[in-house]
Amino acid sequence: MPTDQDDADALFGGAAAPAAPAAPASPFGAKPTADNRREPRVRANWQARVLLGAGRIVELSVFDLSESGLGLVTEVGIPAHSVLQVALAVPGLNDATKITPVTGTIKTTHMTVKGHYIHCGGQWVEISSSSRDLLNQWVRRLRK
Numbered sequence: 001m002p003t004d005q006d007d008a009d010a011l012f013g014g015a016a017a018p019a020a021p022a023a024p025a026s027p028f029g030a031k032p033t034a035d036n037r038r039e040p041r042v043r044a045n046w047q048a049r050v051l052l053g054a055g056r057i058v059e060l061s062v063f064d065l066s067e068s069g070l071g072l073v074t075e076v077g078i079p080a081h082s083v084l085q086v087a088l089a090v091p092g093l094n095d096a097t098k099i100t101p102v103t104g105t106i107k108t109t110h111m112t113v114k115g116h117y118i119h120c121g122g123q124w125v126e127i128s129s130s131s132r133d134l135l136n137q138w139v140r141r142l143r144k
Contacts, residue, residue, distance in 0.1 A: 039066040042142035048072060051085040060120075062088060067136050069106065069123040078120040080111040086122065093137055102131040 041064040048062050050072070060074035070088075072078065086106050092098035106122030113119075124132070 039068060040143060041066045041071065042139055044070075044138070044142070046091065047089040049087045050078060051087075052079075063119070065135060065139060067132075067139055069109070069121060072120045072122060073117050074120070075117060077118055078108060078111055080108050080120070083107050083125055084122075090134060090138070093134075093141070100134060102127070102134065104128070104131060 044062045044065050046062040048060050050058050050060060052058060058074060058076045058078065060072045060076070060078075062070050063073045064071040072086075078084070084106055086104060088102040090100045090102050092100060104127030105125040107125050109121040109123055111118055111120050127135075
């Protein structure tokens, strides 16, 4: 794991809840998803954390993203229709070993149980313009 991960870990600090499922080595996805969303989403496989009430940190994975939101997967329940702080470990556009920590606030839109995993959709409520630009560059790159 790159040393930049230490920066991402420092975003929320402390001990985390049970880890998200092990992910494949590549942080990139290949194909956009097709469903009823307003925007196309692209597959991703990035580490993330969400801050729940009482300072509880849950580790999870980003499984897809679009310009206005992201999809998360975890083994821990994430409340639907809640506003939560999230931190993402976004790989560098030119060097996937260089992690850029991205933080923001999302409003969860749904929670769906799929086998042992819980899929949660989130829409950006607050994110810096530089972070939004980075994520949008990833969306455009993965959409090709």
